[in-house]
Amino acid sequence: MAVILATSRSFGSGDRDLTAELAAAGHTVLRGPSSHEIDELREALGQADAWVAGTGPVTAEHLDASPGLKVVARYGVGTEAVDVAAARERGIVVTNTPGANSDAVADHTVALILTALRSITAGDRGVRSGDWSVIRGRQLGSQRVGLVGFGRIGRGVAQRLSGFGSSVIAHDPFLSDEDCAAASVSSATLETIGQQSDIVSLHAPGGQTVVDAAWLAALQHPIVLVNTARPDLVDEDALAAAMRDGRVRAFAADTLHGDTAGSASPLLADDLADRVTVTPHFGAQTVEAVDGMGSIAVDNALAVLDGRVPPNPVR
The missing domain is CATH 3.40.50.720 (NAD(P)-binding Rossmann-like Domain)
Structure with missing residues (x-):
């Protein structure tokens, strides 16, 4: 079973309790700040197999602190805050959630x-x-x-x-x-x-x-x-x-x-x-969009952890 780090503020806060669903499937869900402050995340990154990443930066330093990380499942469509090249160099798959919001x-x-x-x-x-x-x-x-x-x-x-x-x-x-x-x-x-x-x-x-x-x-x-x-x-x-x-x-x-x-x-x-x-950056914050982004991010993460091609890889 996998350790999944979730740093999106709204992850699992819609009608679907994704944290409970993952826990029921035997996975451990860790929560972290959406700002992705490295000092606050370092311990969780050291344990994580998958990272459902919020809007904060995902840098080479973050990835170096994550020896077991296999996938960064971006919670949303934008990936400009993710160092995709650094992830690729380390064999880490990056995904996103196009269309969900x-x-x-x-x-x-x-x-x-x-x-x-x-x-x-x-x-x-x-x-x-x-x-x-x-x-x-x-x-x-x-x-x-x-x-x-x-x-x-x-x-x-x-x-x-x-x-x-x-x-x-x-x-x-x-x-x-x-x-x-x-x-x-x-x-x-x-x-x-x-x-x-x-x-x-x-x-x-x-x-x-x-x-x-x-x-x-x-x-x-x-x-x-x-x-x-x-x-x-x-x-x-x-x-x-x-x-x-x-x-x-x-x-x-x-x-x-x-x-x-x-x-x-x-x-x-x-x-x-x-x-x-x-407005305070809440255009994507509807119950339906939160459920969509969360479920797609989880599907992407679990696919990589299972050795399958994820539905939404970032190329």
């Missing part, structure tokens, strides 16, 4: 779009202070929405927007004409997305900056910007400046640079409070 994040994206478009945050703040002044917004169906990234989440957002009647354009280097036709969207360049959209929603992988000073300077009319992907897609200083000079009407996001340390973000300045809405 796509519907949850797509739902949350539309919620943030509507929040920004209808000034819901500002309206709530006003009422709580006794101000019932009307803030006039726009209907989502009248807006052109540009999606930067058209993977599972981007496609899910486009599907949901079709119910509102929005016009949708998308930019993705892997987007084919067939993909566009099937999803009823138009393909666009990154520059065109900014110039022709009323709302821009980010769904690209991290490791790049999409919204920078040059992109913002090329905007031809004020936009609403939404980010439920990665914080490094946005130059926060440039965006704050663009909001102050009117190039960006509103910003809604599920992440900021540093996340819990993001209180220093220029986007959280008091003068932008009515036009900026930030």
Whole structure:
């Protein structure tokens, strides 16, 4: 029987008690912090056969502290925090959970779009202070929405927007004409997305900056910007400046640079409070998504431990 280290905050907290299920099957489950602080994990890593890893970094140092580790089963889709090359060198398999939280994040994206478009945050703040002044917004169906990234989440957002009647354009280097036709969207360049959209929603992988000073300077009319992907897609200083000079009407996001340390973000300045809405990185946190990510991560880990090819290897 295996020792499985779980460091995701929400592992086993949905409708399925995965910790109890694994224990009933004879496995030992150890819990650790999602930040993956090496000193706090070293003892557990020394015992682990499998690691269901949270959002923290998985480095060569972590792997060197894990002599019996056979698999890092990433709890979620992103693997940029995992040193995949170092894992490969040590014969450790890395897996992820593609699609498990796509519907949850797509739902949350539309919620943030509507929040920004209808000034819901500002309206709530006003009422709580006794101000019932009307803030006039726009209907989502009248807006052109540009999606930067058209993977599972981007496609899910486009599907949901079709119910509102929005016009949708998308930019993705892997987007084919067939993909566009099937999803009823138009393909666009990154520059065109900014110039022709009323709302821009980010769904690209991290490791790049999409919204920078040059992109913002090329905007031809004020936009609403939404980010439920990665914080490094946005130059926060440039965006704050663009909001102050009117190039960006509103910003809604599920992440900021540093996340819990993001209180220093220029986007959280008091003068932008009515036009900026930030949620604490919980776009994927639905009961259904938690169960999906957990069960897929466990299936991947157990497959490797059994000597089988896992369903979702990261190559």
